[in-house]
Amino acid sequence: MSGSGDGPAILAEGLVKRFGVFTAVDGVSFEVPPGRIFGLLGANGAGKSTAIRMLCGLLAPDGGRARVAGIDVARDPEGVKSRIGYMSQKFSLYGDLTPRENAEFFSSLYDAGGGGRGDPIARAFERTGLSGGAGRPEGVLTRDLSAGYRQRLALACAILHRPRVLFLDEPTAGVDPVARRRFWDLIYGFAEEGAAVLVTTHYLDEAEYCSEVTLMRDGRIVAAGKPGDLKRACFPGIVLEIECGSTGPALEALRREPWVEEAAVFGSRIHAALAPGFGSDRVSSLLAASGAGEAKIRETDPTLEDAFLKIVSSTGAASLGGAGSGPTGGGAR
Amino acid sequence: MNGRIRAIARKEFRHILRDPGSLGALLGLPLFLLLMFGYAVSLDVDEVPLEVRDLDRTPESRALAEAFFAGGRFVPADPGPGGGESALETGRAAAVLEIPPGFARALGRGEASPVRVAVDGSDGTRAQTVAGYIDGLCLRYGGDLRALEAERAGPADGGPPGAVLDIRPRVLFNQELRSVVFLVPGLVALILVITAVVSTALAVVREKENGSMEQILVSPVGALELILGKTLPYAAVGAVSAAVVLGAAALLFGVEVAGGVGALAWTTGLFLLASLALGVLISTMADTQQVAFLISTMLTLIPTFTLSGFVFPVRNMPAVIRWVTRLFPTTYYLEILKAIVIKGAPFRYYAGPAAALALYAAAAIAAASVRFSRERSRSR
Ligand SMILES: Nc1ncnc2c1ncn2[C@@H]1O[C@H](COP(=O)(O)OP(=O)(O)OP(=O)(O)O)[C@@H](O)[C@H]1O
Ligand SMILES: [Mg+2]
Numbered sequence: 001m002s003g004s005g006d007g008p009a010i011l012a013e014g015l016v017k018r019f020g021v022f023t024a025v026d027g028v029s030f031e032v033p034p035g036r037i038f039g040l041l042g043a044n045g046a047g048k049s050t051a052i053r054m055l056c057g058l059l060a061p062d063g064g065r066a067r068v069a070g071i072d073v074a075r076d077p078e079g080v081k082s083r084i085g086y087m088s089q090k091f092s093l094y095g096d097l098t099p100r101e102n103a104e105f106f107s108s109l110y111d112a113g114g115g116g117r118g119d120p121i122a123r124a125f126e127r128t129g130l131s132g133g134a135g136r137p138e139g140v141l142t143r144d145l146s147a148g149y150r151q152r153l154a155l156a157c158a159i160l161h162r163p164r165v166l167f168l169d170e171p172t173a174g175v176d177p178v179a180r181r182r183f184w185d186l187i188y189g190f191a192e193e194g195a196a197v198l199v200t201t202h203y204l205d206e207a208e209y210c211s212e213v214t215l216m217r218d219g220r221i222v223a224a225g226k227p228g229d230l231k232r233a234c235f236p237g238i239v240l241e242i243e244c245g246s247t248g249p250a251l252e253a254l255r256r257e258p259w260v261e262e263a264a265v266f267g268s269r270i271h272a273a274l275a276p277g278f279g280s281d282r283v284s285s286l287l288a289a290s291g292a293g294e295a296k297i298r299e300t301d302p303t304l305e306d307a308f309l310k311i312v313s314s315t316g317a318a319s320l321g322g323a324g325s326g327p328t329g330g331g332a333r
Numbered sequence: 334m335n336g337r338i339r340a341i342a343r344k345e346f347r348h349i350l351r352d353p354g355s356l357g358a359l360l361g362l363p364l365f366l367l368l369m370f371g372y373a374v375s376l377d378v379d380e381v382p383l384e385v386r387d388l389d390r391t392p393e394s395r396a397l398a399e400a401f402f403a404g405g406r407f408v409p410a411d412p413g414p415g416g417g418e419s420a421l422e423t424g425r426a427a428a429v430l431e432i433p434p435g436f437a438r439a440l441g442r443g444e445a446s447p448v449r450v451a452v453d454g455s456d457g458t459r460a461q462t463v464a465g466y467i468d469g470l471c472l473r474y475g476g477d478l479r480a481l482e483a484e485r486a487g488p489a490d491g492g493p494p495g496a497v498l499d500i501r502p503r504v505l506f507n508q509e510l511r512s513v514v515f516l517v518p519g520l521v522a523l524i525l526v527i528t529a530v531v532s533t534a535l536a537v538v539r540e541k542e543n544g545s546m547e548q549i550l551v552s553p554v555g556a557l558e559l560i561l562g563k564t565l566p567y568a569a570v571g572a573v574s575a576a577v578v579l580g581a582a583a584l585l586f587g588v589e590v591a592g593g594v595g596a597l598a599w600t601t602g603l604f605l606l607a608s609l610a611l612g613v614l615i616s617t618m619a620d621t622q623q624v625a626f627l628i629s630t631m632l633t634l635i636p637t638f639t640l641s642g643f644v645f646p647v648r649n650m651p652a653v654i655r656w657v658t659r660l661f662p663t664t665y666y667l668e669i670l671k672a673i674v675i676k677g678a679p680f681r682y683y684a685g686p687a688a689a690l691a692l693y694a695a696a697a698i699a700a701a702s703v704r705f706s707r708e709r710s711r712s713r
Contacts, residue, residue: 056551078553086551092544096351097344108340109552157548 007070009034009165009196010055016063017050024050026219027064032196032212034164037187039210040200041308046216048200049089052167055198056086069165082110085158089169089200091150095143099130099153102142103160110161124156128186148179155186166190168199172206184209204305215308223311227304234307237261237274240283241300244270245293253290254283262310271306337554341562345536349570359532359570363524363578367516368585381463382410384426391437397448401430406466421453428452428463517582518670521575522604522663523637528571529605530633531626533564533612538625541616556706564609571605579674591677600673600683603690604666608633610697611662617704636661662697665690 008031017025025047032038040048053059055066057077066073069083093102103121125131130152142150151171158166168187172180184206191197191211199210207213207227214224223230244250247270254263254272259282262273272283280297287295349356385398401407410426420426431449450467452460540546549559582588590597615632619625636658658664665686672683680687 053547058547058550081551081553084551086548088544088547090544092548094344094348094545097347101344101347105340105344106548106552108336109549109554111336111553 008032008067009069010038010198011067012051012055012064013066014064015051015054015061015066017047017054017059018062023219025054025061028216028219028221029064030214030221030224032198034196035191035194036211037191037197037199037209039207039213040198040216041202041204041207041213042200042216043312047219048216049169050219051216052086052169052198052200056084056167057081082161083163084165084167085161085163086167087154087158087169087171089173091154093142093150093154093157096141098140099125099142099145099149102153103157106157107160120160120162121156124160127159127189128152128156129182130156146179148175148182151175151179151183152186155183159190164195166195166197166199168197170200170202172201172203180206204303204308207304213304215311217312223308231302231304231307234310235261235273235302237276237278238280238299239271239273239302239306240280240297241266242270242272242283242287242295242297243268244287244295247292249290250287250292250295253286253292257286262306262313264306264309271300271302273302273306273310335558337558338562338565341554341559342566345563345566348536349566355532359524359528360574360577363520363574364581367520367578367581380408381406381428381466382426383407384410384420384429386429386431388434389432389436393437393440394432397432397436398430401467401470404470421451424453426453427460428467430467517578517588518667518674519637520578521601521670521674522667523634524574524578525571525601525604525608525666526633526637526663528567528574529564529608530612530615531629532567532570533609534615534619534625534629535622536567537563537613537616538619538622542621556702560613560702560705564613567612568605568609572601575601588674590674592673592679596680597670597673600666600669600687600690603687603694604662604669607662607690607694607697610694610701613701613705614697617701617708633661633663637663659689662690662693665693 010030010032012028012030015025015028016023028047028051030038040051042048050059054061055068055073057068057073057080060074068080071079071083073080094105097105100121103124107120122131130149142153145153155168155171158168166187171187172183175183180203187197187199188209201207210227212224212226213230215222225233242250247265247268251263251265251270254260254270259275259278260272261275262271264271274283280299284295284297287297349359383401385401387394387398402409407428410420413420413423413425420429429449429451431451433447433449436448450464452464452467537546540549579590583590611633612629615625615629619628668686669683669690672678676682
């Protein structure tokens with residue numbers, strides 16, 4: 001379809017949305033080129049869904065501009081609608097229809113039946129792994145199917161008209177890890193074919209798969225960049241994983257040291273981020289002195305979760321101090 | 334019809350067919366009401382104890398009382414303490430006829446002569462029939478008097494024409510007495526209101542509630558396509574249901590549509606248009622089905638029952654309420670229905686309410702489309 005050309009498939013420029021006196025989205029800008037997976041992250045109420053709604057033309061922005069598939073959303077919302085696929089945060093297919101009836105319904109809304117080659121429903125079902133025949137009787141109502149199956153069905157219904165831009169709002173919420181993995185394989189597939197995918201999620205392990213992530217907080221972007229860059233910007237020194245007899249005193253001792261930038265408990269272990277130039281030997285001697293018992297220390301890769309926890313705790317609300325001036329900020333303005 | 338409208342309508346039919354509760358309510362309930370009311374009122378009654386309170390004591394008043402007992406339908410009530418309505422309370426009489434003082438004098442002057450009739454309505458079936466007998470008797474007696482009057486006045490000046498007897502049967506204890514004939518138009522209106530207004534509002538709000546509305550709105554579907562696709566199935570269900578009730582009324586109770594079926598069809602179409610638009614309008618005011626149900630019943634169902642003459646005749650209501658009934662399209666539709674179904678009256682008798690209904694439909698459609706498009710492009 002048109003519009004993908006060279007420009008970004010999704011372009012948000014200073015988007016603002018207010019509900020009464022409350023500003024849900026406050027000057028959000030980013031762009032997503034074709035073929036990329038863009039992760040929009042943030043706590044509940046950060047404004048992710050609101051931003052997506054504006055990009056889809058469901059909600060008129062109070063400020064800023066949105067261009068999707070090369071089309072100005074405010075000027076030609078109908079043109080945008082026929083080029084995007086949207087999977088809303090809430091599962092919103094009809095439980096009292098069968099999967100096929102659901103797909104037929106949405107297919108007719110897009111006129112996807114006529115003109116194109118082949119059966120768009122069969123293609124979408126195949127694409128999302130729903131046509132694998134084994135034991136899926138035709139008559140089963142959608143509400144009686146598993147959550148994982150329903151998510152893939154919702155995706156199938158969103159891609160019936162072969163959109164070049166996909167908005168997936170928490171597509172993997174409430175789905176088991178295997179089904180999540182499968183779902184992400186599908187997302188990869190779309191991106192490889194050149195579609196731009198904007199996805200939101202609360203699972204930060206998933207966010208690692210994105211080409212680029214953006215963290216929103218209270219309607220604003222507080223961090224953005226490739227997952228690897230973000231992590232390096234947050235943790236210029238090394239990150240250690242520490243296993244020791246008594247976690248409590250060890251954590252206290254670590255947090256007292258100025259060269260320990262961050263110390264947090266992950267399960268039974270402690271993750272400690274050190275300032276550049278400091279090594280694990282300093283930590284082992286510190287822990288030995290603090291009486292935390294025998295400590296096993298090894299270097300580890302920081303996770304996006306580490307990075308975001310640090311960002312959220314270190315930034316007030318406004319700007320992203322260190323990370324903003326670092327090699328991040330790549331894709332976002 | 335274009336493909337999108339058809340797709341939306343087909344989906345809507347599936348929802349209706351897969352929810353036996355709603356289908357049962359839409360088709361079964363009206364039929365049940367018809368059978369219940371219909372069979373309950375088709376019983377005959379004899380030897381009704383009637384107490385006559387003749388306060389006039391003139392030959393004319395005695396003639397009226399005798400006319401009541403002549404046919405054998407009524408027998409004099411046992412004498413006992415307490416006259417008037419207390420005779421009904423003790424059960425001595427099933428009806429009381431009160432002839433006020435000055436009855437004969439008024440008749441002599443050719444003025445309307447009020448006669449009060451009270452009927453014990455605690456047994457609805459019986460009361461219905463008794464009220465019918467009294468009505469008939471008074472009409473006949475009034476007819477005789479009128480003939481007498483004309484003779485006495487002579488052919489020269491003609492005398493004042495019109496009703497000489499002004500009879501006001503008053504039903505106590507149970508006021509929702511209607512015969513099956515009067516019930517049919519009310520039922521038809523009720524069915525259409527439920528399907529066209531309540532079901533439509535609920536069906537649209539249900540989509541908002543479960544989020545599928547958003548999924549529809551990101552597709553290139555137009556507002557009009559969406560509205561038509563959502564409402565036409567309910568119009569069809571309502572029309573079928575109304576036809577079933579009319580058919581059953583004709584088959585079981587011999588209540589035939591006196592007027593033209595064509596006239597019935599187009600006026601019903603007009604009413605459906607107004608109702609569907611009202612349903613869509615309500616759907617734009619509510620975000621949950623509970624709220625939608627509340628608004629739609631407040632705005633349509635309850636007025637249909639209480640205000641538009643379905644249960645209580647409009648002419649017996651206080652002026653303020655009578656004016657309020659003008660706000661609901663059902664009032665106009667009921668007037669039209671009574672004219673067509675019961676009286677078989679020609680168009681000029683229901684042209685007024687039909688015009689009002691057309692106006693109402695146009696306004697409702699305009700309001701609904703404005704609100705719907707605004708909601709579609711703005712918040713949510
Ligand atoms: N239609 C609305 N009217 C009023 N406030 C709204 C509306 N929609 C969203 N909000 C508010 O805007 C804020 C952002 O909501 P949004 O749904 O965009 O957050 P989110 O980042 O998607 O959160 P979640 O992770 O919970 O989905 C929230 O505080 C929410 O209550
Ligand atoms: Mg959300």
